[in-house]
Amino acid sequence: MSMLVVEGGTPLEGGVYVHGAKNAALPILAATVLGNGVSVVHNCPNITDVNAAVNILNHLGCRAFRDGDSVIVDSSDVCRWDIPESMMREMRSSVMFLGAILARCGKADITYPGGCELGPRPIDLHLKALEKLSIRIDEKLGRINCRACKARGSEISLDMPSVGATENIMLAAVTAKGETVIVNAAQEPEIVDLQNFLNCMGAKIHGGGTNVITIQGVEQLYGCEYTVIPDRIETVTYMAAAGITGGRLSINNVIPEHVQAVASVMKCAGCDIMHGESRIDISAPPRLKSVDYIRTMPYPGFPTDAQAIIMAMLSVSQGVSVFSENIFSGRFKHVPALTMMGANIITEGRTAIVRGVNRLYGASVKAEDLRGAAALVVAALNAEGKTEISGINYLDRGYCNLENALSSVGANIYRCKKENEI
Ligand code: EPZ
Numbered sequence: 001m002s003m004l005v006v007e008g009g010t011p012l013e014g015g016v017y018v019h020g021a022k023n024a025a026l027p028i029l030a031a032t033v034l035g036n037g038v039s040v041v042h043n044c045p046n047i048t049d050v051n052a053a054v055n056i057l058n059h060l061g062c063r064a065f066r067d068g069d070s071v072i073v074d075s076s077d078v079c080r081w082d083i084p085e086s087m088m089r090e091m092r093s094s095v096m097f098l099g100a101i102l103a104r105c106g107k108a109d110i111t112y113p114g115g116c117e118l119g120p121r122p123i124d125l126h127l128k129a130l131e132k133l134s135i136r137i138d139e140k141l142g143r144i145n146c147r148a149c150k151a152r153g154s155e156i157s158l159d160m161p162s163v164g165a166t167e168n169i170m171l172a173a174v175t176a177k178g179e180t181v182i183v184n185a186a187q188e189p190e191i192v193d194l195q196n197f198l199n200c201m202g203a204k205i206h207g208g209g210t211n212v213i214t215i216q217g218v219e220q221l222y223g224c225e226y227t228v229i230p231d232r233i234e235t236v237t238y239m240a241a242a243g244i245t246g247g248r249l250s251i252n253n254v255i256p257e258h259v260q261a262v263a264s265v266m267k268c269a270g271c272d273i274m275h276g277e278s279r280i281d282i283s284a285p286p287r288l289k290s291v292d293y294i295r296t297m298p299y300p301g302f303p304t305d306a307q308a309i310i311m312a313m314l315s316v317s318q319g320v321s322v323f324s325e326n327i328f329s330g331r332f333k334h335v336p337a338l339t340m341m342g343a344n345i346i347t348e349g350r351t352a353i354v355r356g357v358n359r360l361y362g363a364s365v366k367a368e369d370l371r372g373a374a375a376l377v378v379a380a381l382n383a384e385g386k387t388e389i390s391g392i393n394y395l396d397r398g399y400c401n402l403e404n405a406l407s408s409v410g411a412n413i414y415r416c417k418k419e420n421e422i
Helices: 022-035 048-059 092-105 124-132 163-173 189-200 232-245 256-268 304-314 335-340 370-382 393-398 402-407
Strands: 002-007 013-017 038-042 063-067 070-074 107-111 136-140 143-147 155-157 179-183 204-206 212-216 225-227 248-252 272-275 279-283 293-295 320-324 344-348 351-355 364-366 386-390 412-417
Touching: 002 370, 013 402, 022 038, 022 048, 022 070, 022 092, 022 163, 022 189, 048 063, 048 070, 048 092, 048 393, 092 107, 092 124, 092 143, 092 163, 124 136, 124 155, 124 163, 163 179, 163 189, 163 212, 189 204, 189 225, 232 248, 232 256, 232 279, 232 304, 232 370, 232 402, 256 272, 256 279, 256 304, 304 320, 304 335, 304 351, 304 370, 335 344, 335 364, 335 370, 370 386, 370 393, 370 402, 370 412, 402 412
Parallel strands: 013 248, 038 225, 155 179, 293 320, 364 386
Antiparallel strands: 002 386, 002 412, 038 070, 063 070, 107 143, 136 143, 179 212, 204 212, 248 279, 272 279, 320 351, 344 351
């Protein structure tokens, strides 16, 4: 397995470019199953989770392939409604295909999805919602078998604003009979992107970005051409890289409004942030101030996906910062590795207390999940000496060539094969 090697201490200076959003591209690629024709999805990040989605599309009988920054999908000949466990296990987003396959084929046969280990990640809200759409669900021997001659629209009130469940309901309901209303829907920008893509295909959905989404069932959807929004968590990663190195970065191809909650934390920490329509200019002081209290919340609150990254950045700030992780019960897996690098962090349940230290020091550390991997890269950019980060297969799930972008603005970082690896 390869790893990243980082010599920390250089303030980053220059411009970086943000790619398309992983968490928008994945449900949109699942939605192409509904097109019954050719869809062209631009600004699709070249990451392993997108490759996994392309493999599932080809398994279902689509012809899907990457053409530069775009993925082209011809779903005219969808002929399967099952997804093998090996493909389901690749990522959490494989569960998005459930709603899409049901809407296209009227039946589906899948297993539980994979994804980063962030604590329990059930899909009970997904399945309960699909049953409200008159879809029959049988679970046996680890497989989930769904049948619906025709899904029927319904009002669905989610116990919590689950991103995945909201997306699955939208996908399953677009060709259902009648109207579906999702109450307590997730409001993330990726939900709005999925709504816009589906409407581009001929769906009739409105309310995306609010907590009530209405879907009028239509007979037929068509392939379309669409450009995915920029990745707000990649944007945050570059902001944190500037913050922890006392650097100045121009971050291009962003939607500033999507990172508002994190920008206000960065300003509290002492950074200057200016933004244009699609660019953020951030400059950081030699040492950041701590931020008293950061609570992860559903959008537009502070995003859980930024928690590890910002915790790494504040581990060298002046003072004490307290984090509470309110979305996932097991999302502090990056703390032991940060501690090995000299951070002073105590966790208790869903709370982490971060006492800022002057500087981190290089160590050999292993990533345990995607955003934890990004957090270790951010920490290593500050650390004195060499840091070796393994487990970067997690990083490659959500970032394409992060090391190239960081070295283009002065970071001393490279990817190499771990010693005595073949
Ligand atoms: C999506 O995951 C994102 N993944 C996650 O990003 C993100 O952290 C999360 O939303 C929250 O914003 C993708 O979009 C591919 P949820 P998802 O359903 O849909 C519980 C990353 O790093 N829950 O909103 O799985 C669940 O356990 C990834 O890019 C149920 O209890 O998140 C969690 O505690 C990590 N039952 C909470 O809801 C269900 O049926 C939020 O989950 C579904 C969820």
